[in-house]
Amino acid sequence: MDDFFGELYLRSTLPFLSEAVTAREVDYLSRAFADLGGPVVDLGCGHGRHASRLNGEGALAGRVVGLERDALSLRLRRPGFPVVRGDLRALPFQAGALGGAYAWYSTLFAFSDAEHVQILREVARVLRPGGRLVFQTVPYERLAQSPGAAFRERLPDGSLLEEESRFDATRGRDVGQRQLTLPDGRFLRAAYAIRYYPLAELERLLESTGFSMTWVHGGLEGGPMTSESTDLIVGAGLKAGLNAPA
Structure with missing residues (x-):
């Protein structure tokens, strides 16, 4: 998969990521974390089209950090936000250090089932009490x-x-x-x-890794998921009592 998420991925996806679409996604993410304090990490930030905007203005201004493994994406990233090179399976953050985390375009689910458990447990580890994970994928x-x-x-x-x-x-x-x-x-x-999970299976996966599903949206407008939905956007809260700082 490393060969896929590199130059090939960048060159083949950037032409389809319009500024208008990015603006709508940024607006959704800004609203999703507006009630939370603390740093928010963009998991697999790529060239930073979300992180750059979110960190520059609005509810998350000055609070967004990017995480990316691909060296080319890091070299080509947009300015305006701090970034850390790292792996989703071993996040380079201290326990309870972050208020929130988000991932777009099925970024969390490009691994084995066992690694998906590991990734979600890592996200749970680095979130503070009351922290939130938001991710987007495609309905199974x-x-x-x-x-x-x-x-x-x-x-x-x-x-x-x-x-x-x-x-x-x-x-x-x-x-x-x-x-x-x-x-x-x-x-x-x-x-x-x-990997694409049926909603009930996805909810069990989140529950088993320390999260409780808070909302399910079928699009950026925030409506429910239906048979016509092209997106599955999930908000999940860290269960009470997990990973409280010592």
Whole structure:
């Protein structure tokens, strides 16, 4: 997966991340953490399109720190926020140091089931009492209805993006292959596997790692998830009594 979340991922996703979409997501995150104090970490911040805006103004101004493993993403990151290089499975923060954490685009679920447990326990460890985790992914049910996908498009820089994927509803894994042919003739190619949990299973996973599901939204407007929802956005609070500072 390291080959996927690097130059290939950056070059193939940035053209689709408009400033308008980013602004709407930032507004949602700002409201999601407005009632909490303390630092908030962007887990897998990438080039920092959320963290840069959130740390610059509004309810989270001066309180956002990015966490990213990919060196290229760190070199290309937007200015205006502090960042730490680190791994989701071993967060480089002290216990109870943070007020909140968020992750976008299924960032938390690109590993094995055992590692997802480890990641969520790590997030629980670094949150202070009353802390909150917010994350976005795709509803399992939506993928189960349309398990196969194929994509081919010429990007603005002339690169050709090609992708095929297949969702295995039994295992809850979307497995795919992405290839980017650059204008200079280079090929970037990598496989990926993302885990998507049915809502009831996701709630059990959160409960087992120290969280209690607070809300479920089907989009940035904050409405409930329905069969038509393209997003699954979850807010989860740290259970009382966990990881209180000594």
